[in-house]
Amino acid sequence: MEHMDSRRPHAPEPQSLDFEIFFSEKLKARGISLKKLSEESDIALHHLENLLRGNFEKLPPAPYVRGYLITLGRILDFDGEEWWQSLRAQNLLEDSGPHDMLPRNRFAQKPVRKALWGAGIVILALALYLAVRLPSIVGIPELQISFPQEEQVVTSHQEILFEGRVAPGARLFLNGEEIPAAPDGTWSVEVPLSPGLNVVEFSAKKLLGQKRVVRRRVIFQPEASTQDIPPIQVIPRSETHPSQ
Template identity: 25%
Template sequence: MHQRTIGEILAEERTKHHISIPKLAAKTRIRQSYIVALEENRFDELPAAVFVKGYIKTFGRVLGFDDRPLLALLRRDFKESSEGTLIPREFIAPALKRFRQPRAITTAIILLVVLFGTLFSYVLFQWFQLQRPPEITLISPADASVVGPTVVVRGVTDFDAVLTVNSQPVALQPDGSFETAVQFVTEGVVTVVVEAQDKQGKKSTEVRQLQVQF
């Protein structure tokens, strides 16, 4: 069902009273071009919203009709811009949609960049982990320390590495820790060599120089 527009209602009221546009312009002191624009719903050719509301009230007073329903229609169909002009509400939603769409696209791009950045960092980290040799943290003995004939070698390495101390295999605990005793039969400067090798054959070595005294 067709809903009458503000312009149609104003034109009907004017013709119902048999008043021409020039005569109405003279009675209301409103430009004829503004009256034509109002009746043809060309609100973009009219001045600020406050004047348009005043024109409608003046028409109501001169033509003898209640202007409140027309002002309600004006509020329903139009919104005032920051400059005070009237903007059809049907144009506001598409404009907001166009404004929001780039923001949504920008957000999606940022999320994709973050996702791929995280994935790339993870893959790069795993690659470096595969390329590096197993780490050895030797807790004891300290380098250049004076020891007796029995030395306890204690430390931590990668849990899946193969460990040797002075070429002798040493069992690892599930967390990669190890401990073994090395016997020396002579006094003097000795060397303890701890070596860890991973499945790819990469090796790490820690060396301690010790002074053995009986």
């Protein structure tokens, strides 16, 4: 009884298959076009077309083709080094000389281009961030007092309520002390008063901008208390007697 080998058959060796046929099958298996492969591999489209047609004489010297095959092998899942050795053994590739090396400046340019691309992306992101955030960190902020709207108020209450709105992101101060505001910029605060004239100062400032100041004058006139009024003394009228 013959023993059946259930192991998966090996992929064809480079020597038993023309590269153009192998390359075509890999493209079909991956479902990728030459144009898309050119974009992913950074290999010129006409070089890929020459590889697919077997026009090796139209390709650059061997070191360049080696780089192409290794790159394509990573994308299409095959051993590019093995195929390069096979094509060289068949004298299908143009030899670039005894050292068979790529020019140094070819590899020196790519990191520079990548660095420039990276710097450009960072600069663009920073510019977009500043375009969005700049209005909230520079300039004179908006500051409004919606209540009371009068610049001078007379009240008999010991506290007065102020309400208003400040530009979102700006810091709000009451008589030099910072007070909180809602995310949309609205705020309210009760201010204690002293008898007589009270000058209430609100100010707002952005991170890199100038300060806006709004003032209100509040006169506190406490209501008179009956305990503070001195009692009225009634002096009885003296009786007069006619002189004898």
